[in-house]
Amino acid sequence: MPVASTSYRFIGKRTPRKDAEAKVTGTLKYTNDLEVPGMLVGKIVRSPYAFADIRRIDVSEAVKMGAIVITPDDVPQRPFNPRLVSIEEVTYKDTYVLTYKPRYLGEPIAAVAAPSEELAQRAAEAIRVEFEKVHEPILDPLEAMKPGAPKIHEKIMKGGKWIDVENNIAARLDYEEGDVERGFAEADLLLERAFKTGKRYHMQLEPKAVLCVPEPGGKLTIYTTTQTIHNTRILVSQLFDIPASRINVVKVPIGGSFGSSIQTNYLVPIAVALCLKARKPIKIAYTREEDMLDHSNFVFHFKIKIGTKNDGTFTGAEFVNVLDVGAHQVQPYPLLGTSLGWFVSMYKWKNIRYRGIAVYTNKVPGCALRGYGAPEVQWAVETMVDEIAEKLGLDPIDIRLKNYVGRGDIFWGQGPTVRSVIKSDGVPELLLRGKELIGWNKRVHPDEKKGRFRRGIGVARGFHTSSAGGPISGEVIDYTGCILKLNEDGTLDYITALQDHGGGTLDAHVKIIAEELGVPPDLINLATATTENTLYDVCTHASRGTYAGGECARRAAQILKQKIFEVAVRILERVVNPDALKIRYDDELREAVVYVEGTNIKIPLREVAKTAWQRNWGTLVAAVTYRATSAPPSFTVYFVEVEVDTWTGKVRPIKVVAGADVGTPINPDMVEGQLHGGFAMAWGMAFSENTQYDPVTGEIMGRMLITDYKIPTAGDVVSPEDFIVLLASTYEPAGPFGAKGLGEAAMNPAVGAILNAVYNAIGIRFYELPVTPDKVIAALREKGGLEW
Amino acid sequence: MIVKFKLDGKLVQVDVDPREVLLNTLRLKLRVKSVKRGCERGECGSCTVLVNGNPVLSCMVLTVQADGKEVITVEGLQGDSLFKTLVKNFAESGAVQCGFCTPGILLTAWAGIVQGRIKDVEDVKEQVANLCRCTGYVKIVEAVRKTLLEVNAGGQY
Numbered sequence: 047m048p049v050a051s052t053s054y055r056f057i058g059k060r061t062p063r064k065d066a067e068a069k070v071t072g073t074l075k076y077t078n079d080l081e082v083p084g085m086l087v088g089k090i091v092r093s094p095y096a097f098a099d100i101r102r103i104d105v106s107e108a109v110k111m112g113a114i115v116i117t118p119d120d121v122p123q124r125p126f127n128p129r130l131v132s133i134e135e136v137t138y139k140d141t142y143v144l145t146y147k148p149r150y151l152g153e154p155i156a157a158v159a160a161p162s163e164e165l166a167q168r169a170a171e172a173i174r175v176e177f178e179k180v181h182e183p184i185l186d187p188l189e190a191m192k193p194g195a196p197k198i199h200e201k202i203m204k205g206g207k208w209i210d211v212e213n214n215i216a217a218r219l220d221y222e223e224g225d226v227e228r229g230f231a232e233a234d235l236l237l238e239r240a241f242k243t244g245k246r247y248h249m250q251l252e253p254k255a256v257l258c259v260p261e262p263g264g265k266l267t268i269y270t271t272t273q274t275i276h277n278t279r280i281l282v283s284q285l286f287d288i289p290a291s292r293i294n295v296v297k298v299p300i301g302g303s304f305g306s307s308i309q310t311n312y313l314v315p316i317a318v319a320l321c322l323k324a325r326k327p328i329k330i331a332y333t334r335e336e337d338m339l340d341h342s343n344f345v346f347h348f349k350i351k352i353g354t355k356n357d358g359t360f361t362g363a364e365f366v367n368v369l370d371v372g373a374h375q376v377q378p379y380p381l382l383g384t385s386l387g388w389f390v391s392m393y394k395w396k397n398i399r400y401r402g403i404a405v406y407t408n409k410v411p412g413c414a415l416r417g418y419g420a421p422e423v424q425w426a427v428e429t430m431v432d433e434i435a436e437k438l439g440l441d442p443i444d445i446r447l448k449n450y451v452g453r454g455d456i457f458w459g460q461g462p463t464v465r466s467v468i469k470s471d472g473v474p475e476l477l478l479r480g481k482e483l484i485g486w487n488k489r490v491h492p493d494e495k496k497g498r499f500r501r502g503i504g505v506a507r508g509f510h511t512s513s514a515g516g517p518i519s520g521e522v523i524d525y526t527g528c529i530l531k532l533n534e535d536g537t538l539d540y541i542t543a544l545q546d547h548g549g550g551t552l553d554a555h556v557k558i559i560a561e562e563l564g565v566p567p568d569l570i571n572l573a574t575a576t577t578e579n580t581l582y583d584v585c586t587h588a589s590r591g592t593y594a595g596g597e598c599a600r601r602a603a604q605i606l607k608q609k610i611f612e613v614a615v616r617i618l619e620r621v622v623n624p625d626a627l628k629i630r631y632d633d634e635l636r637e638a639v640v641y642v643e644g645t646n647i648k649i650p651l652r653e654v655a656k657t658a659w660q661r662n663w664g665t666l667v668a669a670v671t672y673r674a675t676s677a678p679p680s681f682t683v684y685f686v687e688v689e690v691d692t693w694t695g696k697v698r699p700i701k702v703v704a705g706a707d708v709g710t711p712i713n714p715d716m717v718e719g720q721l722h723g724g725f726a727m728a729w730g731m732a733f734s735e736n737t738q739y740d741p742v743t744g745e746i747m748g749r750m751l752i753t754d755y756k757i758p759t760a761g762d763v764v765s766p767e768d769f770i771v772l773l774a775s776t777y778e779p780a781g782p783f784g785a786k787g788l789g790e791a792a793m794n795p796a797v798g799a800i801l802n803a804v805y806n807a808i809g810i811r812f813y814e815l816p817v818t819p820d821k822v823i824a825a826l827r828e829k830g831g832l833e834w
Numbered sequence: 835m836i837v838k839f840k841l842d843g844k845l846v847q848v849d850v851d852p853r854e855v856l857l858n859t860l861r862l863k864l865r866v867k868s869v870k871r872g873c874e875r876g877e878c879g880s881c882t883v884l885v886n887g888n889p890v891l892s893c894m895v896l897t898v899q900a901d902g903k904e905v906i907t908v909e910g911l912q913g914d915s916l917f918k919t920l921v922k923n924f925a926e927s928g929a930v931q932c933g934f935c936t937p938g939i940l941l942t943a944w945a946g947i948v949q950g951r952i953k954d955v956e957d958v959k960e961q962v963a964n965l966c967r968c969t970g971y972v973k974i975v976e977a978v979r980k981t982l983l984e985v986n987a988g989g990q991y
Binding site for chain 1: 959
């Protein structure tokens with residue numbers, strides 16, 4: 047089955063991506079770079095309170111200024127969920143386009159549009175909002191779920207029916223397999239720990255934007271920052287009762303996303319409402335502060351208990367997951383499922399019990415952020431596994447190899463209803479080779495370290511799913527589609543709705559098509575894509591772009607190839623039938639040729655295409671809709687060396703070994719890029735990133751400035767020679783040319799490795815993120831025994 | 835009020851509000867869209883341009899301050915040989931992902947090399963302080979280092 051990458055013409059080669067030139071020269075247009083004649087600029091009026099009831103909204107001054115104004119009275123009075131990935135029965139809806147009852151500070155209550163940003167801002171400021179009552183915000187989910195706590199929501203919709211919200215619980219998921227109590231009784235060691243994460247903000251460089259243009263015949267064209275043009279169209283269609291065929295959402299390059307546009311961002315329906323009222327094009331572009339009020343991650347509160355035998359065999363695990371979802375649901379229900387999925391797919395616990403509770407608070411609604419719970423779960427699990435190994439005197443690598451879920455085991459790709467059998471597994475290779483590369487054997491116990499600067503080495507392993515595919519249709523929608531056509535000169539147009547967040551997903555598709563057909567990648571056009579000229583694709587999420595989208599592209603190329611052969615036999619008259627033909631890139635001719643093996647019969651694809659055109663044989667085209675029937679895990683292993691400054695509490699990375707099992711790497715440059723970026727994001731998650739809320743006002747402290755939301759800079763990361771990328775030599779049978787996903791796996795276990803390294807440096811474990819310097823100093827003081 | 839400056843080699847004249855920042859003049863009035871609006875608070879570096887050769891955050895500079903000066907964006911450096919080398923290395927090293935921060939980073943790095951401030955990897959890490967969320971900076975540092983090696987070999991700067 048495995049095919050050596052050296053036999054490929056394009057796959058596995060380092061090639062500059064197709065869109066690099068447009069990006070480095072600044073000619074690529076992002077949403078906020080677009081302008082149309084007669085365009086108005088929209089501004090959103092936001093709640094200054096975290097939890098309040100509005101008596102009335104006075105728009106008279108703004109209207110006098112000539113602005114187009116909308117209030118909750120002008121928008122559909124039906125709740126929606128901005129993310130569509132679950133089937134309708136388990137989709138919870140509690141959000142309104144504009145509201146008289148803001149539930150977080152910054153929630154949209156009205157909007158205006160005017161010819162310039164300044165006029166729009168003036169009009170927005172002229173709107174007077176009179177509040178009936180301002181409530182004390184509820185910011186702690188553990189308080190919010192206590193009986194008698196004030197209700198953030200009374201009624202929400204689930205599967206099209208109204209349901210009552212009890213104790214601010216947005217959604218629940220409980221699960222049990224085996225007998226946990228018996229498992230715990232059999233254990234020699236029981237370890238129980240509680241963990242809490244920060245509320246991270248995506249900090250994608252491009253703030254969200256939208257341009258909504260009215261077209262003749264009541265049609266709307268929408269350009270926006272989105273990971274899914276089709277779900278954006280469906281949402282707008284459902285919300286405003288406009289047939290899908292009258293909405294066209296255009297795929298626009300996006301300046302990073304990391305999950306922040308997995309949902310339709312709140313400015314889209316607002317722009318649509320303004321556009322419907324003004325009958326003019328409307329553009330809204332968030333400021334950075336508004337962007338931070340639009341989306342951030344969930345806060346995870348875990349309680350985990352693990353039973354282990356003295357030989358390191360796990361006997362049972364209990365996992366309590368309290369999710370702080372913020373003020374509205376951006377599908378936390380599937381996150382309750384994936385959190386469990388990541389947990390059970392880490393190790394063979396044998397017996398498990400899970401309680402997942404998603405709780406409302408008066409914070410910015412939480413949405414997916416790279417890993418969808420996996421970085422959090424894998425940090426917690428890998429911290430505990432490290433601790434268990436130490437308590438039992440076992441090697442941290444041995445205990446992982448002994449218990450991990452690998453080849454032949456069942457993997458939960460996206461929660462309990464998305465399961466498939468693991469076929470490719472590079473974990474042993476990554477752990478054992480990584481161990482050598484980091485210098486594991488020089489690692490000594492923290493007690494043996496002295497001085498101001500102390501170094502430590504840590505390891506953690508994990509994975510992410512590649513897509514949410516599977517053999518059974520569960521609660522999650524996951525399929526894609528593409529069109530591939532041969533042009534009259536032998537070049538190709540590739541048309542897909544699948545979005546490239548910047549990682550080079552579509553470049554991978556192009557190489558996959560190039561490999562299948564022997565056509566040089568620069569002859570394959572990544573066509574402009576809209577909802578009206580593409581097949582449905584659920585979303586670029588779940589690290590599915592290369593795996594599911596790439597396989598769809600490969601299948602389209604395979605079908606097209608067959609059609610090319612059928613046409614070619616009409617030209618090559620002596621060839622008995624299409625099965626006798628093959629296609630490859632010809633090094634001499636520098637183009638794709640159709641040929642018969644073992645003969646000198648060959649014809650350039652260019653000529654086949656031209657002949658088909660000239661003789662009226664029709665367009666050669668393939669349209670494929672594809673659902674992956676498995677969701678293979680991409681395993682990753684991080685070995686990290688850090689240095690802790692015991693005077694300042696600052697930690698710096700010394701060396702990183704990032705091991706990844708991505709199956710066949712389509713472009714090693716981009717694989718490395720994901721690992722570099724994933725590690726940097728993990729570094730921020732570990733040490734600095736958190737949107738802190740003022741306990742009294744419920745406002746994000748630091749007034750949403752990114753100066754107070756520190757993401758790593760170039761000065762915080764290791765030099766290129768100290769970042770070693772290690773790729774496993776695996777082949778995934780379900781993936782295109784053996785490939786799997788990476789975007790999320792690249793980050794997931796890194797926080798665990800970083801903090802295990804911190805432990806190895808100073809002998810202190812941290813259970814609450816981010817581990818800011820003050821926490822490090824406080825913990826060092828508490829521990830005592832510092833010799834400087 | 836009327837402000838005149840040289841933009842990417844051409845003299846431009848533009849009527850601006852005295853409170854207007856250069857970022858908005860460039861993007862909205864002169865339609866230079868390669869200058870990105872990332873935060874408008876002088877924090878992210880996406881709006882970097884060169885004013886008289888120095889990298890500045892155009893969201894933090896009033897347009898009137900550019901009066902009589904020379905403003906350069908990536909569009910104005912397309913013919914420059916060092917810039918071409920830098921661009922080639924960014925593309926070949928995989929230093930470009932979403933691309934939103936890229937023009938600002940290229941200008942910061944280009945000016946640093948030209949002015950002799952960026953000589954090695956440590957200089958890059960310290961001086962290219964623009965934020966990037968995709969790459970983890972490793973390949974950006976690598977691309978600038980490769981450029982330094984190439985220009986040093988050519989004795990260019």
